[in-house]
Ligand SMILES: Nc1ncnc2c1ncn2[C@@H]1O[C@H](COP(=O)(O)OP(=O)(O)O)[C@@H](O)[C@H]1O
C-alpha cells in the first residue's frame with residue numbers, strides 16, 4: 001500500500017522575529033493540503049530575552065549553552081510565547097493546530113547532551129519520537145506544532161536544536177508516512193555566494209555537499225542544518241528542501257533540493 005504524504009516544515013528564528021513574514025508564512029502553511037507538522041525554533045528571540053534578563057547568551061558549534069537559568073528562559077520563550085503565538089495565528093487561519101513540547105504526551109524523548117570538552121548544560125539530544133500519538137493527532141486533522149523543548153522522562157526539560165527536532169520527527173514519522181521535510185529560513189536556499197541572495201544552488205547531493213564544505217561555502221548555521229538534512233535522507237525521509245517562506249506555496253520556483 002502506498003503511504004500518505006506527510007509534510008514536516010521547520011521555521012527558523014529569523015523568520016519568526018519578523019512578524020509580517022511569520023504571519024504570511026503561517027497563512028500559506030495553514031493552506032497546505034494533507035497531514036502536516038510544524039517545528040519552530042526561535043533562537044534569536046531567546047537571545048534577546050536572555051540578554052534583557054542579564055544573562056549572557058553563549059553558543060558553541062551552533063548549540064546554546066543552556067545553564068539552569070537559561071533553560072527556564074528558553075522554556076518560557078519557545079514553549080510559551082512563540083509556540084502559543086504561532087498556534088493562535090494558525091487557528092486564525094482555520095488550521096487546527098496543537099502546540100506541544102517534547103514532554104507533552106511524551107512526544108519527544110531526549111537525553112542531556114554529553115560530549116567531551118564542552119558542557120552544554122541542559123541541552124538535549126533526541127532518543128525517540130512517539131509516532132503513534134503524533135499519528136492519532138494527524139488522523140484527527142490536528143496539526144502538531146513542536147517547539148525546541150524536549151524532556152528526559154525524569155522531570156528534566158531540555159533545550160534541543162529545532163533543526164534536529166524537525167529531522168528526528170520526520171525520520172520517526174517515516175515508518176507511517178512518505179515524509180517530506182522542508183527547512184524554511186530567511187534566504188532562498190543554500191547560496192553559492194552568501195553576498196548574492198539569488199545564487200541558489202538548486203541541487204545538492206552527498207558528493208557536492210562534501211565539496212561545498214571543503215570550499216568553505218557551507219558554513220556557520222548551515223553546517224548543522226545540512227548535517228540534519230542528510231541524516232534525514234539516510235534514515236528514510238523521502239524529500240528534503242531548504243528555502244525561504246515561499247517554500248510552502250504551490251508557486252515556489254527557487255530553493256535547494258537535497259539528495260543522497
Ligand atoms: N552557503 C550558505 N547558504 C545560505 N546560508 C548560509 C550558507 N553558509 C552559511 N549560511 C548561514 O546559515 C544561516 C542559517 O542557519 P541558522 O542561522 O542556524 O538558521 P535558522 O535559525 O533558520 O535555523 C544563514 O542565516 C546564513 O547566514
Ligand SMILES: CC(=O)N[C@@H](CCC(=O)OP(=O)(O)O)C(=O)O
Pocket residue numbers: 011012013014040041042043044046062063064074123124148159160161162163
Ligand atoms: C540547544 C540549542 O541550541 N537549542 C536552540 C533551540 C532553538 C533553535 O534551534 O532556534 P533556531 O531554529 O531559530 O536557530 C537554541 O536555544 O538556540
